[in-house]
Amino acid sequence: MKVVETNGIYLSVRRDGTPGGPALVFANSLGTDLRLWDDTVTALPAAFDVLRYDKRGHGLSSAPPPPYRMADHAGDLIGLLDAQGIETAIVCGISVGGMIALQAALDAPDRIAGLVLMDTGFRIGTADGWQQRIDTVMAEGLGELADNIVLGWLSDAYRQANPGAAQAWRNMVARTPAPHGYAGTCAALRDTDLTARLSEIPQPALVLCGSDDPSTPPALNQQLAELLPHARYQEIAETRHLPCIEKPGEVAGLIADFVRETAGD
Numbered sequence: 001m002k003v004v005e006t007n008g009i010y011l012s013v014r015r016d017g018t019p020g021g022p023a024l025v026f027a028n029s030l031g032t033d034l035r036l037w038d039d040t041v042t043a044l045p046a047a048f049d050v051l052r053y054d055k056r057g058h059g060l061s062s063a064p065p066p067p068y069r070m071a072d073h074a075g076d077l078i079g080l081l082d083a084q085g086i087e088t089a090i091v092c093g094i095s096v097g098g099m100i101a102l103q104a105a106l107d108a109p110d111r112i113a114g115l116v117l118m119d120t121g122f123r124i125g126t127a128d129g130w131q132q133r134i135d136t137v138m139a140e141g142l143g144e145l146a147d148n149i150v151l152g153w154l155s156d157a158y159r160q161a162n163p164g165a166a167q168a169w170r171n172m173v174a175r176t177p178a179p180h181g182y183a184g185t186c187a188a189l190r191d192t193d194l195t196a197r198l199s200e201i202p203q204p205a206l207v208l209c210g211s212d213d214p215s216t217p218p219a220l221n222q223q224l225a226e227l228l229p230h231a232r233y234q235e236i237a238e239t240r241h242l243p244c245i246e247k248p249g250e251v252a253g254l255i256a257d258f259v260r261e262t263a264g265d
């Protein structure tokens with residue numbers, strides 16, 4: 001286990017691949033930890049320098065009192081780059097992780113070489129919806145919500161073919177160690193709308209989305225790609241909100257091609 005102090009908190013991190021290679025940092029979705037990327041990272045070229053972390057309030061990282069702002073999450077990511085001696089990186093963010101990546105590109109443009117934005121948006125859900133989720137989580141914890149959340153993450157076909165894995169992913173969200181940390185990130189989602197700022201993001205971007213994503217549907221991701229100055233969009237067939245679980249090989253291939261293009265190989 002590796003822990004890094006940054007931005008006044010401790011973040012649990014993992015670094016794989018080759019230090020000094022093209023740097024790729026993963027930012028996670030709500031209710032997940034860095035294990036989300038295990039199979040994707042395994043399928044990436046070993047020459048890449050790959051950093052993953054548990055965002056604040058998740059996994060083994062600190063869970064300061066809520067609410068969190070998207071800028072807090074982006075500051076953690078940039079602080080992590082500093083702490084790991086990475087000057088510039090491509091950030092691959094999924095769901096709220098995609099919004100963290102966009103916020104980091106706005107707040108520290110010189111540090112972000114490119115963006116892989118997966119199953120995300122410039123705004124996700126509604127303020128009322130996030131407030132309701134915060135209220136439920138703070139009153140009851142995550143156990144009751146976990147079954148529905150996993151239905152949105154993974155296709156019926158995947159869950160039927162992989163019942164053990166589907167249960168483990170459900171356990172990940174149900175056992176989020178600090179419900180207030182989860183709720184803190186819900187507040188960042190509640191309060192963030194990046195629509196008006198997308199034109200300020202000049203970095204190249206690849207926008208990916210599961211064809212059957214119910215939370216951040218293909219139309220939203222396609223619109224995101226259209227509003228960013230330099231982005232292209234691609235769908236990942238027969239997957240829901242977390243294609244990196246269902247099709248890690250395909251996701252890794254798309255990310256690797258983008259990293260090579262962006263790094264100028």
Ligand SMILES: O=C(O)CC1=CCC(=O)O1
Nearest residue numbers: 029030095096124149215
């Ligand atoms: O887990 C969910 O409810 C879907 C989701 C929305 C934002 C995020 O990061 O995950």
